[in-house]
Amino acid sequence: MRKLLSLLVMASLFCTAAIAQIRTITGKVTDENSKPIPGVTIQVKGTNTGTTTVENGTYSIKVPAKAAKLVFSAVGFASVEQPITAASEINVSLKVSSLDLTEVVVTAYGIKKQAKELGYATAKIDNSSLNQAKVVNPVTALAGKVSGMQVNLLGNGVNPDIRVTLRGNRSITGNNQALVVVDGVPVPQSALTSLNPNDIDNINVLKGANAAALYGSDGVGGVLMVTTKRGRAGKPVIKVSSTTQIESVSMYPKMQHTYGGGSDGIHDPIENTSWGPAFDGSSKQVGPTLADGSKLMLPYVSRNDIRTFWNTGVTMQNDVSLAGGDATSDFFLSFQDVNIKGVTPKDKNRRTGGRLNANKKWGIFSAGANIGYTVSALDIANATNPNSSTGTVNIYDNLLNTPDNVPLKDLSDWQNNKWAAPDGYFNGYYVNPYWAIDNVRRTRKTNLLNGNVELGLKPLSWLNFTYRLGLYNESYNDHAQYAQVKYTKAYQRPTDNNGYVGEFTNTSRRINSDILVTLDHKFGDFSGKLTLGNTIRDNYNNYSSIEATALVVPGVYNVSNRTGEAVVSQSLNNSRLTAQFADLALGYKDFLFLDLTGRRESTSVLAPDNRTYFYPGASASFVFTDAIPSLKAGKVLSFGKLLVSANRTGLVNLGAYSLETPYNVASGFPYGSLPGYSTSSRVNNPNLKPEFVNSYEGGVQLGFFKNRLNVSATYFNSISKGQIIAISTSNASGYSSTYINAGKMTNKGLEFDVNGTIIEKKNFSWSVGVNGTYIKSKVAELTPGVSEVALGGYANSAYIYAILDNPYPILKTTAYLRDDQGRIVVDGTTGYPKQAPALKNMGQTTPDFMLGLNTTIKYKSLTLSAVFDYRTGYVFYNRLGKGLDFNGHSLHSVEYNRQPFVVPNSVIASGNGYVPNTSVKTQSGQFDYWYGVYSKIDENYVGDATFLKLRELSLTWTVPMGLFGKQNVIKGASVGVSGRNLFMWLPKSNEFTDPEFNFSTGNAIGISDATVYPPTRIIGFNISLTF
Template identity: 40%
Template sequence: MKKLSLVILLVLGALGFANAQRTITGKVTDQKGEPLIGASILVTRTTVGAVTDLDGSFSIDLPAGATAITVSYTGYTSQEIEVGNQTIFDIQLEEGEVLQEVIVTALGIQKQPREVGFSVAQIKGEDLTQARVTKLQNGLVGKVSGLNVSTTNNGIGSDTRIVLRGIRSLTGNNQALLVVDGTPMALGFINSINPNDVASVNVLKGANAAALYGPEGVNGVIVVSTKKGGAGSRPQITIGNSTLFEKVSFMPEFQKLFGSGSSTNSFGVGNYDPLENQSYGPEYDGSIVPIGEETEDGRIQEIPYQFLKDEKFKFWDIGSNIQNDVSVNAGDDKSNFFFSVQNVGIKATMPMDEANRTTIRLNAGKTLGIFNAGLNFGYAQENRDVTTEGANVYWDVLNTPNNIPLTNYKDFQNDYWSNHDNYYNEYYFNPYERIYNHRSENRSDDFFGNVVVGLKPTKWLNITNRLGYSLSSYFYHNFYRFIDYSDYAVSHRYFASSGDRKASVADGNSFSSRLNNELIATADHNFGNFNVKGLLGNLLRESYYKESAVSGGNLVIPTLFNVGNRTGEPGASSYFTKSRLSSVFGSFTLGYKNFAFIEFTGRNDWDSRLPASERSYFYPGVSSSLILTDIMPALGAGKVLNSLKLKGAYAQTGNVNVGVYALESTFSQAGGFPYGSIPGFTANNSINNPAIRPEVVNSLEVGAELGMFNNNVLLDVAYYHQNNNDQVIPVNISDATGYTSALLNAAEFNNWGWEFDLKFLPLISTASGFSWELSANYTYNNSEVLSIYEGLDELSIGNTSYAIVGYPAFVHKLIDWKRTSDGRVIVDPLSGFPQANTVSSIFGNTNPQHIVGINTDFSFKNFGLHVVAEYRGGNYIFNQIGQDADFPGVLASSAINGRQRFVFPNSVYSNDGGQTYIENTDIVIRDAQYAFFSTAAWRNTQTNYYSSAAFWKLREVVLSYKVPTKILGVGRFVKDATISLVGRNLLMFRPKTNSWTDPEFSNTTGNAVGLTTLSQSPPTRVYGFNVNLTF
C-alpha cells in the first residue's frame, strides 16, 4: 500500500510539474528571413535563457508563472513577446537604429556611435569579401569616404598605398596605421590577413579619431577586428572555394600602320629593316618579308608584313587565383573559439610567375568570474617564384614591332627561331627567355598576434593588459642563368657581340619585429543623469630591423646558384636598427542623459629616434556630440527626420618624421673608397640637427549624422581642416661644412575636405521579397602649401612631384613646348618643329581631389546582385611608359596624321625673334617619321605624355544564389550553401587623352605619385565563381 501511495504521489507530482513548466520552440530571423545565430532568448524577469543555433532555432523551458520572453541580438531592436498558450514562435527582428550600434574606436574601445564626436566608418566582414578579394585593402575600395587605396601594379607581391583624408607630411609617411585586434603593426601586414577571417573593419579617418595611437595614428587608422566565434549549441564549420581568373584588360593604344624600320628615303617614306626593333618602316602591305639576321646554316625567317591585332595581349598569360578556406567557430556566454586555414594558389599574368600563400588564424577567449583572457594569433607564409625583370620584359614586348608573331617564340629551349642565337631581334632579348633567365625565389613569413588578460573587479572598472608581437621575415634567392652564345652569334649578332653572359646569384634576408605592451584601465559609472568614462594607459614598444645580403658573379658551375661557386670577391652588406617608444595616455568622457557627450584626450610620448632635448612631447584632443532629436523630441517626431546628431572634434598630434639614427653622426661603407677593394667608411652627407622636433598636425572636424524616413535613409556629413606645420625637410648647405644637407623643421601646409556618406536601407522593399539597397559616398580633398623655407619656394618630392608655395601638395613640374601667353605652341619657322622649353613648368595635382563610391545590392528571394563602382578625378599623371614606347614607335601617339607631314596643331611662329607671332597654317613638319617621334625633342617634352588621371571603374559585380536546404536534402547537416559568380574591375572608363595605362597605378607607395613606368604591368580584370558551405 505504501509503495502504491508513493507511485501515485510521484505521478501527481510529475503532472503538477508538467503543468507548471512547459517547453517552447521557435526560430529567430532578420527582415530578409536569414537566421540570426546566437540571438538571446531570455524569460522576462528571470535568469532563464537560451541562444539560437546555426539555423536560428531555439528551445527553452518556461518556469511556472512565466508570461513573456525577450529576444535580442546585437545591432537589432529587441522584442518582448507575450507567450500565452503558444508553443511555437517565428520571430523576426528589425535592424536597430544606427545611433544605437557599437563601433570600435581607438585602443579597441567599444562605443555607441552617439558618443563619438569624430568620423568613424564601419564595414562588415561580409561586405568586404563578397567579391572574393585575397587582399583585405581591395575589399575597402569604394566603400568608405575619405579613403584612397591604390596599387603599384597587378603583379605578384605588388604594394598598396592607403591614404585617409589626403597627406599630412611633405616628406614623411602618409599611409594609415594598421591595428589588428587592438595591436598596432606595420601596414604591410595587411597583405597577410585572410579577408574571410575579418569580422569588421573600423576606419578612423582623422587624427581626431586616432589621437590615442600617438604619432603613428596621425594619418588615420584601419582597425581590423577578426572573428572570435559565436555562441551556439555546437561548433560551426565553414568551407569555401573561390576559383578566379585574371586577364589583361588594357594596354597602350598601338599604331596599326607601320612595321620595322628606323630611317626614311628621299620621299620621306620609311625604309624596311628586317633587323630593326623600331617601327618606323613603311606601311603594312601584306607581303612576305624577312625578319632578323641570316642564321649560321643560311636560313632566314619570313612572315607576312601585316598588323597582328592581339599579339601583345596574347603574350600575357591568363592568370588564376584559387582560394580554399576552412574555418571552425564555437562558443558560449563565457568562452569563444575561432580557427581558420586558407590556401591561395596564384598564377600571374606574367608568364612563369606564380605564388602560394597559406594563412592560419587562432582566436580564443575565456571569462572566469572577474577574470578574462584572450589569445589572437595570425600566421601567413607566402612562397613566390617570379622574374626580377618585370620592367625589362614589358620593354621587350613594346620593342617588338606589331607585325611580329611574338607568341611564336615561347618555346625558346626547343624552337629553332626562339633560342637566343637565332631570335629575330638584334637589340633585345626574347622576353620569354628573359623571364626564364632572371628569377627570384623568395619567401615571407609573417606572425602577428597578442595575448590579452583582463580583470573586472567591479561593474564600473576594467583593467586590461595586451601584449602584442609582430614578426616579419623575408628571404630571397635571386639568380641569373648562364647564356652561352654560339661563335657565329658572337661574330654576327649585335646582342651577342659582348660574348657569353655569366651566371650570378644573390641571397639576402631581412627580419623585423615589434614588441608592444599596453596596460589600460577603463572606468564607466553613472551619477544620476551623468555618465562618466575614463581611460588611463601606458605603452612600451621596441622595434627592431635587420638586413643582410651576399652576392657572387661569374659562377664556375653555371647551374649551381651558390655564392661559394663564384670567382672573385663576393658582395656583402648588413645592418640593423632598433628604436623604443614609451607613452602614457588617457581620456575622460562626460555624458548627460545619453544625448550630450564631451571627451578629452591626451598623450605624452618619449621617442628614442628624437634628440634627447626633444624626445618628450604631449598632444591633446577634444571631441563632442549632441543628439538633437533626443534633446528636442519634436525634431524627430515627423515622418522625415528621425534622428539628428551633431559632432565636432579638435586634436593636435605629433608626427615623428625621422628615421632611426637619422640624427646621429653615422658612417657607411662605400664602394671604391678609399680605393679598389680596400674597405673604408664615409661620413653621412646630412649634418646632425639636435633641435629636430616632431611635425605638428592640428586637426579640426565638424559634421552631422541624420536618420530619415524611419531610419531607412542615413546621411553622414563631415568637414575637416588640417594644419600641418614644423614639416621636416632637407635643405642644401655649403659643402664647406663637410656636409651637403641638413634636416630642418620649416615647411607648413593646409589640407581640407568634405565627406558625404548616404545610405538607403532599403531604397525599395516589396512584399514579394524584392529588395534594393543603395549607398554612395563622396570625398573632396584639397591642400595648399603655405611656406617651405626662407628663400625657398619649392621642394622636390621625387619623380615629377613638387611641393610649391601657393599650390596643392603635390603638383607636377614638366617640360613643355614653348608657348605664347595664350597657350599656343611656338614652332620653328623653317622646319615646323615645335620648340621645347629648357625649364619645367607647373601643372596639375598628383593626388585625386574627388572620389565617389557607389554600392548597390539587389535581392529577390534566394538571389542577390552586388555591385560596386568608383570614380576618382581632379588629378593628373605623367605616363613615362608612353615616353619610353615612342622610341620604338609601336604606339598610336607616334603615328599622328599617319606620319605624313602636318602642321603642328594650335601653333604659331615668329620671324622677328619673338616680338610678334603669326598663326601657323602652312609650315609643316618636314619629317613626321623617326626623326620626329623617336628623337629627344619629342620624347623629352613631358607634356606629350601628361593626361588626366580620372577614371570610373566597375570594381565589383557578384551574382549569388543561396541554395535552399530543402534542395540539398540534408538541411540538418548543411545549414547554408551559397554559390556566386564574381567579377572585379570588369570595366574602366578614362579620358581619351590617356591612351597608355591604368591611371590608378603609380610607381611608388610613397609621396611621389602620379607617374607610370614600365614597372607597372598592364591592368587586368578578374572573373570566376565561389562556393561556400556551412555545417
C-alpha cells in the same frame, strides 16, 4: 487566535513577497523571417544581470522584482527594450538594422563605445561587404566603400602594392598611409594584406586624426581597425568555401599597326624599333642571318603578337573554418590556401595560412589568444627588385620593343627553336621576353606570424584591467638570378651578361605591450568612463644582402660561384616608443556626450630634449532626436546627431638613427686592398622636433523614416605644422640635402554619405549607398628660400614635388616653349618645337573629388551587389607613352604618315615677337622627331586621370534550406559569381593604362611606367557550405 491568523497571513504574504522578488523569465528571440537568433544579449536594464540566447534562440533569465525592462541586443540588429510584465514568457522579434546606433563600435585600443557616443566620423565595412567580390587581399575590397578614403592599387601582377590614405596626405615627406590595427594591436600594412578576408569580422575605419587620438603619432593618417572573427556559443559551425577566379588583361596601350621593324623608313631585320617601312606583304627577312647561312623570311604584315604574351591568370582560394563556444568560452579556427597564377606567364604566388582565436572567461578573469601564421611563396620574373636594380630586366619594355611583323607568338621555345634562342632571336638589342621569364627570376619566401594575447580582470562591476601583448614577426628570403649569356660576336647582339645571383634576408619584428585600466560609473543622469593606459612599442628590423655580379659556372646560382668581389651590405634598425594616455568619456542622459583625450608620448628616434611631447583632444556628440523626442513625432526624422571634435597630434616621420651623419663605405671600395669611406651627402639635424597636426571636424548624421534613409555629412580640416622635410642644399656646402622642421600643410574637405533602402518588400529589396569626398590640400608654407620639395620621379623629365601655395602633390614635366598666347614655338629651320627652359607645373596628382556607389538588390534568395568608384580632378604621367615614341609603336606617330608636317598651332620667332607657322615642316617625321624632340617634351604624356570603375559586381544565390531536405548536416550553402575591375571608363585622352598605377608606394604619386604591367579584370566563381 485572530492574532495568530493575522501573523500567519502576514508571514505568508511576507514569504510570498520574498519569493516573488526573483523570478525567471524565458522566451525566444527570432528575426523577421521567424528564424531563431543565437547569441542575442539580454540584459536587465540598469543592472549587470544578463544572458544570451542559445542555438535555438531561447533564453532564460532571472530578474529581480523591481526590474522594469529587458534590453535585447545583437550585432546587426536594432536593439529592442521590452517592458517586464507579469508574464513569465517574453518573445521578441528583432529587425535587421543598417544603422544601429546602440551598436557597439570598437575604437582605439579596443575601447568599445556606442556609435551614438562618437564625436567623430567612422565607417564600418562588414564581412559580407568585404568578401562579396572574393578578394585575396582585404585592402582591395575597401575601394569605393568609405567616404574620405582613397585606395590606390599601384600595380598589377601576383603581388601588387596598395596605398591607403584617409582625408588626404598630412605629411610632405613622411608616411601618409592609414595605420592598420588588428585586434587592438598596431601592425604594418603587410599584416592586413596577407590576412584571409574570410577571417575578418569587420573593419572599422576611424577617419581622421581625431578618431585615432589615442594612437597618436601612428594614427594621424587615420586607422583601419580590423576585428577578426570569434566563435559563438552553441554547436560548432564549420564553413567551407572555394573560389576560382580568372584574370585577363583588360587594357592595352593604343598602338599603330601600319609600320614594322626598321629605322628612318628602311627595313632592318634586327631592329627593336618600329620605324621601318609600311606593311606591304612582301617577303622580308626577320632577324639575323645565322652562322650556317639560314635566315627567316616572312611576309611583311602586322601580326600584333604582343598581346599573345599575356596569359589568362588563375587564382584558387580554399578556406575552411571552425567556430564554436559556450557560455564562457569561444574559439575560431581557420585555414586558407590561395594559389595565384599571374597574367605574366610563369608568375606565381602562393599563400597558405591559419588562424586561431580562442577566448575564455573564469568569473572575473578572462584570457584570449589570437594567432595567425602565414607562409607565402612568390615566384616571378625579375622585372623590378626592391633590393637591387642589378640583375633585373624590364619584361614589359622588352615586349614593347618588338615590331608588329615579328611572329612573337611562335618564338616562345627558346631552347629548341633556333629563331627564339639568344643567338638567333630577331632583336639585336633586347632579349626575348620568353627567354627572360625563364632566365631572370626572383623568388620570395615569407613567414609571417601575427598574434596577440589578452588578459582581462574585472574585479568589480565598474573596474576593468586589460593587458594585451602583440607580436608581429615577418621574415623573408629573396633570391634573384640572371642567367649568364654570351652571344656570338658574328653580328649585332645584345650586351653579354656575366650572370647574377643575389640573396636578401630580412626580419621585421614589432612587439606591442599595452595595459589599460577602465573605470565605468553612472551618476544619476550622467555616465562616465575613464580609461587610462600605458603602451610600449618596439620596432626591430634586420636586413642583409649578398650579390655576385659575375658567375663562373652558368646556371649555378650560388654566390660562391663567382669571379670578383661579392657585393654585400647590412643594416639594422631598432627603435622604441612609449606612451601614456587617458580617455574620459562623459554622457548626459544618453544623448549628449563629451570625450576628452590626452596622450604623452616618448620616442627613441629624437634627441632627449625633444623626444617627449603631449597632445590633447576633445570631441562631443549631441543626439538631438533623443534630447527632443518630439522631433521624431512626424515620422520623418528618426535620428539626428551633431558631432564636433578637435585634436592635436604629434608625429615623428623619422626612421631610427636619423639624427647622426654616418660615413658610408665608398662605392667601389675596397679598391684592391685599400679601404675607402665617403662622407654622407645628407647632413642630419640632431635638433629635429616632432611635427604637429591640428585637426578639426564637424558633422551631422540624420536618419529618416525609421532609419531607412541615412544621410551624413562631415567637414574636416587638418593643419600640419613643423613638418620634417628634406631640403636640397647647394652642393657647394659639401652635401646635397638636410632635414629641417618647417612647412605647413592643410587639408580641408567634405565627406558625405547617403544610404537608403529604396525598396523593401518581402521578397525584394534594393538598397543604395553613395559616399563622396571633396578634398582640397595646400602646401601653405615651406621654408624661406625654398619653394618646392622634391618627392620622387625621373629627374629632368617628370618629377613629383610639394610646391608652395599649391595642392599636394604636384607633377612637373618638361614642356613646350610657348608664346604669350600659348602657341608652341618652333625653330624656323628645323620646324622642331623648342623646349621651355624650366619644368612646368602640370597639376595635382591626387583626386580632389571621389565618389563611390554601392548598391545591393535582393530577390528571394538571390543577391546582386555592385561597387562603382569615380575619381576626378587630377593628372598623371605615362612614361609608357614615352617608351612607345622610342620604339615606334605609338599611335600618334602615324598621324601624318611619318612624313614631315607642320606642328599645329605653332609659331616662329620673328623680330621681337612670333608669327604663326604655316609652312615650316618638321625636318623629320620619323624617329628623329618623335623620339629626338617630341618625346623629350614630357608634357605630351600627361593626361587627365579621371576614371569610373566598376570595382566589384557579384551575384550570390543562397541555396534555400528546403532544397536540402530533412538532413541536418548542411546548414547553409551559397553559390556565386563575382567580378572585379570589370569595366573602366577613361577619358579619350588616356590611351595608355590605368591611371591608378604608380611606380612607387611612397608619396611620389602620379607617375606610371613600364615596370607596371597592364591592368586586368577578374571574374570568379565561388561555392561555400556551412555545416
